[in-house]
Amino acid sequence: MNITRHLLRALLPLAALAWQPLALAQTGYTTEGADTCLECHDDESSTYSAKALFKTPHAHAGNKRSPFGAGGLQCEACHGPGAAHAKNKKSASINTFKADSKTSLAERNQVCMSCHEGSTRSAWHAGAHERANLSCTDCHKMHQERDPVLTKASEPQVCMSCHKQQRADFQKSSTHPLRQGKMACSDCHNAHGSSAPAMLVKTTVNQTCTSCHAEKRGPVLWEHAPVAEDCGLCHSPHGSVRAALLTKNPPLLCQECHSSAGHPSVARTADGLPGGSGGGAIYVVGGSCSNCHSQVHGSNHPAGAKLMR
Ligand code: HEC
Ligand code: HEC
Ligand code: HEC
Ligand code: HEC
Ligand code: HEC
Numbered sequence: 663m664n665i666t667r668h669l670l671r672a673l674l675p676l677a678a679l680a681w682q683p684l685a686l687a688q689t690g691y692t693t694e695g696a697d698t699c700l701e702c703h704d705d706e707s708s709t710y711s712a713k714a715l716f717k718t719p720h721a722h723a724g725n726k727r728s729p730f731g732a733g734g735l736q737c738e739a740c741h742g743p744g745a746a747h748a749k750n751k752k753s754a755s756i757n758t759f760k761a762d763s764k765t766s767l768a769e770r771n772q773v774c775m776s777c778h779e780g781s782t783r784s785a786w787h788a789g790a791h792e793r794a795n796l797s798c799t800d801c802h803k804m805h806q807e808r809d810p811v812l813t814k815a816s817e818p819q820v821c822m823s824c825h826k827q828q829r830a831d832f833q834k835s836s837t838h839p840l841r842q843g844k845m846a847c848s849d850c851h852n853a854h855g856s857s858a859p860a861m862l863v864k865t866t867v868n869q870t871c872t873s874c875h876a877e878k879r880g881p882v883l884w885e886h887a888p889v890a891e892d893c894g895l896c897h898s899p900h901g902s903v904r905a906a907l908l909t910k911n912p913p914l915l916c917q918e919c920h921s922s923a924g925h926p927s928v929a930r931t932a933d934g935l936p937g938g939s940g941g942g943a944i945y946v947v948g949g950s951c952s953n954c955h956s957q958v959h960g961s962n963h964p965a966g967a968k969l970m971r
């Protein structure tokens with residue numbers, strides 16, 4: 663593989679100088695860049711092959727912002743100066759991006775930030791993942807043709823490798839279609855962070871939900887107060903053993919807020935005591951208030967005040 667290198671242009675303080683291997687050696691960088699690394703790290707060599715990188719955007723020579731663009735430091739743009747390593751062949755002498763690397767977490771993330779500042783930085787510093795000391799490379803893989811976290815079908819596996827509770831939730835009978843590969847965690851969350859609660863993609867839970875379920879956004883003629891307040895009062899976002907992601911089954915769900923005063927919502931005996939099939943039983947027939955109050959998200963019917971049509 664013959665990779666042309668314009669390293670000096672990247673080292674701005676030295677840019678006035680002509681090509682001088684000596685100056686490069688002093689910075690700790692190799693003079694031949696990727697050509698040196700690939701002497702050992704290609705498919706034929708016995709050590710880890712790095713060739714898959716050349717199928718990724720990071721090796722696009724035509725993109726001047728990429729490590730392999732004109733003037734780029736190539737492999738060493740990410741792994742740092744590698745001249746010593748190319749001599750001693752020890753992992754300890756190079757930034758491996760692993761937790762036990764000689765390079766600190768902040769320094770490792772700064773490598774990525776130095777090029778990706780614009781798109782990620784402000785969010786990253788508002789997010790739980792930075793606070794929890796995650797590194798960019800806990801989610802991103804650089805040496806794979808397609809970084810799994812960037813594909814809808816494989817992203818959730820990356821997230822669920824840490825988020826066990828969500829892994830369990832998405833196995834339940836009612837969930838969003840993640841297992842089918844039609845949605846991903848990032849449809850609702852910004853993994854880099856956001857100023858919204860739980861790093862949601864929109865400012866509130868409801869704005870996040872109604873960005874897809876627009877018909878639930880309203881305004882409606884007859885609003886049902888909790889719907890406008892927080893979908894999460896009745897639905898769990900990740901998974902439920904009940905239909906429609908409900909947190910509880912009606913009538914219990916409804917009775918969390920609606921007492922059985924008003925019209926009876928608990929079956930009574932003839933004496934008016936709870937239980938039996940006397941007065942009021944009709945209100946819980948079939949186990950659901952929504953048999954009659956079917957417009958639980960609000961109604962646009964002129965006579966829909968009681969959410970029945
Ligand atoms: C002369 C052969 C040789 C050259 C040249 C070389 N390496 Fe290595 N490199 C190795 C060997 C051998 C290992 C494995 C060391 C070990 O297992 O402790 C290694 C390990 C690594 C690792 C760490 C792998 C890990 O996860 O432990 C990285 C990253 C790396 N090299 C990057 C580079 C880069 C970037 C260059 C060019 C600047 C380069 N290497 C040049 C031989 C070489
Ligand atoms: C965009 C940043 C970036 C560039 C450019 C880059 N690497 Fe890496 N490299 C990484 C990261 C991050 C890891 C840790 C494992 C991973 O994320 O895939 C890594 C891992 C490695 C490893 C260990 C392999 C393993 O399977 O753990 C070697 C060897 C390596 N890189 C060599 C190279 C060589 C040689 C080049 C140039 C041809 C290169 N890298 C270019 C970021 C980069
Ligand atoms: C020298 C600059 C540079 C460095 C260092 C760098 N990147 Fe990139 N990265 C780019 C460019 C350029 C692209 C292509 C997209 C673009 O033009 O913005 C890119 C693309 C990406 C993509 C999208 C890949 C895709 O398939 O669409 C991810 C994810 C990414 N980088 C993560 C990282 C991570 C993580 C690190 C640190 C290990 C890193 N980058 C280091 C310049 C860089
Ligand atoms: C918790 C997992 C996670 C961490 C940690 C993470 N990312 Fe990402 N990143 C993602 C996901 C998921 C996507 C794709 C969806 C999206 O853009 O929100 C992505 C997309 C990207 C992209 C491509 C954006 C585009 O529009 O193509 C870049 C570049 C990137 N991340 C850089 C970084 C950098 C730099 C860091 C470290 C500061 C980082 N990421 C940390 C999960 C993560
Ligand atoms: C390496 C482990 C790891 C990976 C991978 C990971 N996370 Fe996290 N995540 C954490 C930790 C640690 C926290 C902070 C403690 C907690 O809330 O559990 C966190 C917190 C969160 C939070 C809560 C934020 C808050 O403000 O309460 C969300 C949402 C989240 N992660 C989503 C994701 C998504 C989406 C992905 C995949 C794109 C992902 N995580 C990948 C470790 C991880």
Ligand code: HEC
Pocket residue numbers: 818821822825828829832838840845846847848849850851859860862867870894899900
């Ligand atoms: C349909 C949208 C949606 C999807 C898809 C989604 N989440 Fe969430 N997630 C939410 C909402 C909404 C909350 C916040 C609940 C609240 O704070 O009221 C949340 C909260 C969280 C939290 C904080 C802890 C908690 O349970 O409150 C974590 C961690 C999390 N999600 C991880 C994930 C992971 C990992 C995935 C993918 C496997 C994922 N989420 C998919 C909407 C979603």
Ligand code: HEC
Pocket residue numbers: 835836837838839845849850867870871872873874875893894897898899905906907
């Ligand atoms: C990215 C788009 C998207 C977002 C955001 C979203 N949903 Fe969904 N939702 C879907 C899709 C797609 C389905 C599956 C529809 C189908 O299977 O016909 C669905 C199904 C549902 C169902 C029915 C589940 C069942 O088992 O029948 C409920 C309830 C629901 N979503 C509530 C919510 C709530 C609450 C939020 C916010 C936390 C939300 N959705 C955010 C796309 C989304």
Ligand code: HEC
Pocket residue numbers: 868871872875878879886888889890892893894895896897906908912952958959
């Ligand atoms: C007061 C409780 C409650 C609140 C609050 C609520 N829902 Fe529902 N939702 C239900 C019930 C009950 C069902 C099941 C309806 C049925 O059995 O037909 C349901 C069903 C759904 C369904 C699947 C069936 C359909 O109508 O498409 C979606 C999607 C949905 N809700 C989205 C939302 C969104 C988005 C919000 C917030 C804007 C929200 N819900 C707020 C009680 C509620």
Ligand code: HEC
Pocket residue numbers: 886887888895896912915916917918919920951952955958967968969
């Ligand atoms: C989180 C609390 C909460 C839950 C759960 C809830 N509601 Fe409500 N509901 C309210 C509030 C608050 C109002 C408005 C009361 C008012 O305006 O006096 C209301 C109003 C109503 C009304 C109209 C009452 C009127 O006088 O106009 C009906 C009917 C109703 N709810 C049925 C249901 C049903 C059926 C369920 C279960 C699927 C349910 N509610 C679940 C809080 C809740």
Ligand code: HEC
Pocket residue numbers: 913916917920923924925926927928944945946947950951952953954955968
């Ligand atoms: C058989 C049909 C039916 C069932 C089942 C039913 N309701 Fe009603 N509900 C009504 C009717 C009819 C009204 C209107 C009464 C009026 O206008 O005075 C009403 C009114 C209400 C009101 C408005 C306040 C009031 O007392 O007038 C609430 C709240 C309510 N129902 C909640 C519930 C809950 C919670 C359940 C489930 C435990 C339920 N309903 C089951 C028919 C039903």
